[in-house]
Amino acid sequence: MTDAATDLSLVHPLSIAIDGPSGSGKSSVSKAVARSLGLAYLDTGAMYRAATLWVMGRGIALDDQVAVARAVKDMPLVQVLDPVSPGVELDGIDVADAIRSADVTTNVSKVATNLDVRGELRARQRAIIDQERATGGFSAGRGIVAEGRDITTVVAPDADVRILLTASEEARLARRSLEVNGTANKEAVDSMRDQVVRRDRDDSTVTQFTVAADGVVTLDSSDLDFDQTVAAALRIVAKHAPARPVTP
Numbered sequence: 414m415t416d417a418a419t420d421l422s423l424v425h426p427l428s429i430a431i432d433g434p435s436g437s438g439k440s441s442v443s444k445a446v447a448r449s450l451g452l453a454y455l456d457t458g459a460m461y462r463a464a465t466l467w468v469m470g471r472g473i474a475l476d477d478q479v480a481v482a483r484a485v486k487d488m489p490l491v492q493v494l495d496p497v498s499p500g501v502e503l504d505g506i507d508v509a510d511a512i513r514s515a516d517v518t519t520n521v522s523k524v525a526t527n528l529d530v531r532g533e534l535r536a537r538q539r540a541i542i543d544q545e546r547a548t549g550g551f552s553a554g555r556g557i558v559a560e561g562r563d564i565t566t567v568v569a570p571d572a573d574v575r576i577l578l579t580a581s582e583e584a585r586l587a588r589r590s591l592e593v594n595g596t597a598n599k600e601a602v603d604s605m606r607d608q609v610v611r612r613d614r615d616d617s618t619v620t621q622f623t624v625a626a627d628g629v630v631t632l633d634s635s636d637l638d639f640d641q642t643v644a645a646a647l648r649i650v651a652k653h654a655p656a657r658p659v660t661p
């Protein structure tokens with residue numbers, strides 16, 4: 414599971430935070446980095462999606478801020494942190510596919526901009542990250558890659574390595590279109606604008622994920638293919654991770 418060549422000089426536990434806009438490649442690149450380094454993987458976007466599915470399933474109006482926040486506080490969410498096969502369960506039911514539905518994608522920003530929901534989910538995210546920094550979690554103390562919109566800045570500003578993964582709007586739309594429609598012709602790309610551009614606009618009213626905060630390394634993947642982006646991310650980790658003390 415671990416790429417020994419990359420791993421040799423790394424100190425554990427190692428925490429890596431990756432943020433970026435929709436379609437920049439956060440999930441796929443973070444999973445690959447976690448696999449390569451033998452770390453746990455936390456998809457925080459999946460938590461906001463699960464919250465949206467949970468609230469919609471209870472018939473709660475998404476603009477009823479108080480009722481939404483109350484429901485999310487009691488949400489029985491379990492995440493499987495295995496980067497090879499990440500999982501999301503709500504009340505014991507596998508919802509990995511359901512949270513990617515068009516309905517959830519269209520509505521998730523309404524839940525993600527509820528500040529009380531953010532408070533609840535950030536607390537859960539910090540608890541998971543702390544657990545992976547200790548010995549009892551999925552990674553047995555090796556550490557975690559956590560990705561989202563506010564991980565480098567709010568959830569884990571103390572992470573060992575923090576990366577803002579960006580790509581031009583054009584590249585992000587084309588990637589998402591290829592993934593969803595199997596093509597990146599103009600009509601197909603235009604159909605992705607709501608779930609990429611509009612969603613980022615709404616989400617950015619409560620989080621800042623377009624400009625790197627102090628100490629956060631920007632990785633622009635606009636002109637890189639997937640493997641090149643993963644390799645670049647691993648180089649950033651190798652350069653910025655705490656160094657192993659030199660033994661005399």
Ligand SMILES: Nc1ncnc2c1ncn2[C@@H]1O[C@H](COP(=O)(O)OP(=O)(O)OP(=O)(O)O)[C@@H](O)[C@H]1O
Nearest residue numbers: 435436437438439440441588592634637638639642
């Ligand atoms: N550098 C890259 N070059 C080409 N395609 C890429 C690159 N990085 C990721 N992709 C592809 O782009 C698509 C979107 O990537 P991914 O789902 O990881 O983005 P994301 O930032 O997590 O998006 P969202 O926040 O909307 O969930 C996927 O199909 C992925 O395989």
Ligand SMILES: Nc1ccn([C@H]2C[C@H](O)[C@@H](COP(=O)(O)O)O2)c(=O)n1
Nearest residue numbers: 457458459461521525561562563616
């Ligand atoms: N840390 C995070 C992670 C995600 N969100 C919001 C923004 C997105 O619209 C939604 C789903 O994320 P995705 O699965 O598309 O990455 O969740 C957030 O506000 N903060």
